[in-house]
Amino acid sequence: MLLRLYYNEKWCQDIIRIAMLRPTPILEEATPIMRIILRSLVTFYKSFALLSLIINVVCIAVIVKTEFRLFPLMFWFKATVMAIIFYFVNDYKQKEFYYYQNLGISKNTLWISTFGFDLVLFLLVNYLIYALG
Amino acid sequence: MTHILEADGIQLSFSNRKILSDIYIKCETGKVTGLLGRNGQGKTCLMQTIYGTLRPDIKSVRFDGVYINKPYRRSDLLAYVPQFNFIPPSLTIERVFNDFKLKVTGFEKIFPTFGSGIKSQLGNLSGGQRRLIELYVIITSKALFVMLDEPFSHLSPVQVEQVKALITEEKSNKGFLITDHMFRHVIDIADHTYLLANGKLNLTTSVEDLEYLGYAHF
Numbered sequence: 001m002l003l004r005l006y007y008n009e010k011w012c013q014d015i016i017r018i019a020m021l022r023p024t025p026i027l028e029e030a031t032p033i034m035r036i037i038l039r040s041l042v043t044f045y046k047s048f049a050l051l052s053l054i055i056n057v058v059c060i061a062v063i064v065k066t067e068f069r070l071f072p073l074m075f076w077f078k079a080t081v082m083a084i085i086f087y088f089v090n091d092y093k094q095k096e097f098y099y100y101q102n103l104g105i106s107k108n109t110l111w112i113s114t115f116g117f118d119l120v121l122f123l124l125v126n127y128l129i130y131a132l133g
Numbered sequence: 134m135t136h137i138l139e140a141d142g143i144q145l146s147f148s149n150r151k152i153l154s155d156i157y158i159k160c161e162t163g164k165v166t167g168l169l170g171r172n173g174q175g176k177t178c179l180m181q182t183i184y185g186t187l188r189p190d191i192k193s194v195r196f197d198g199v200y201i202n203k204p205y206r207r208s209d210l211l212a213y214v215p216q217f218n219f220i221p222p223s224l225t226i227e228r229v230f231n232d233f234k235l236k237v238t239g240f241e242k243i244f245p246t247f248g249s250g251i252k253s254q255l256g257n258l259s260g261g262q263r264r265l266i267e268l269y270v271i272i273t274s275k276a277l278f279v280m281l282d283e284p285f286s287h288l289s290p291v292q293v294e295q296v297k298a299l300i301t302e303e304k305s306n307k308g309f310l311i312t313d314h315m316f317r318h319v320i321d322i323a324d325h326t327y328l329l330a331n332g333k334l335n336l337t338t339s340v341e342d343l344e345y346l347g348y349a350h351f
Contacts, residue, residue, distance in 0.1 A: 032234070036231075036232050036234075039228075039232070040232065043221060043223070043224065046223075095215070095217050095218065095219050096219060096220070096221050097219075098213060098215050098219040099219050099220050099221060101184075101186070101205045101206075101208070101213070102208055102212050102213065102233075102271060102274065102276075103208060103232055103233070104206065104207070104208035104209070106203075106205065106206050
């Protein structure tokens with residue numbers, strides 16, 4: 001409303017021009033920031049990725065062997081192992097969380113992103129096996 | 134333009150023992166604020182409370198008068214060096230500098246005798262070298278305010294002087310809150326100093342105040 005009222009004023013057009021210019025540097029900045037965040041998430045994920053991979057392979061092997069009859073059991077086994085991983089990593093990586101926080105990445109972001117990825121990967125592989133075979 | 138970080142109204146207690154109760158602390162950009170106190174008085178607790186990683190019963194942390202609940206989520210406002218090594222040991226120096234968008238050349242200019250290549254992993258450095266990297270990346274980070282918990286531990290006397298010079302140089306565009314048991318170094322660079330004793334924060338105006346409050350003998 002205000003914009004319409006003062007649109008022909010020079011000061012208003014100046015503000016619009018500056019506002020239109022602003023996204024360019026923000027977008028330029030956004031890419032390296034996203035890269036830093038993704039790289040940091042990968043670094044954090046590496047701290048338990050191997051264990052998680054082993055659990056995934058074991059669970060999927062059992063699920064395939066039993067023709068998906070034990071899927072619910074294996075899902076809850078996977079969830080329990082993830083809870084144990086959370087407990088131990090949260091403890092022994094306690095000091096390192098300050099590194100990520102100083103980069104603007106909170107503990108919640110680290111956990112939700114890495115666990116989310118891990119769980120989606122697990123479910124996706126199961127779905128692909130189920131759909132293809 | 135001067136920016137202000139204030140913290141007050143903090144009530145922190147552990148199993149009926151009051152750690153922090155009568156607190157008012159103010160930091161300004163362009164100034165170094167010292168925080169002294171004997172062991173167990175709650176200096177680290179106060180810093181963690183300001184940073185937001187420790188949640189007391191009551192607290193108020195404000196930047197330019199605006200209350201921020203979790204300052205650790207705002208790396209542009211506040212950065213924190215804890216008293217222990219916090220950078221993952223698997224990372225290389227180059228990677229850490231890239232993460233903080235810093236140039237290694239700036240670091241080499243200030244610390245010419247550092248002695249390790251940029252491809253070295255943090256875990257392979259000595260305690261002092263590791264501490265120096267941590268201090269440099271946080272002190273020169275983009276944050277408006279920087280809190281340093283025992284920054285001079287593990288450093289050689291020459292390195293301590295270099296870090297002090299770096300803080301003095303960087304304070305032109307940010308504010309510092311520093312605590313360390315090497316209190317002479319803190320007093321040396323601080324524009325004003327607080328003493329934490331019995332849960333209360335006292336703004337000191339001279340070294341005699343520190344002696345009077347039972348912190349040090351001169």
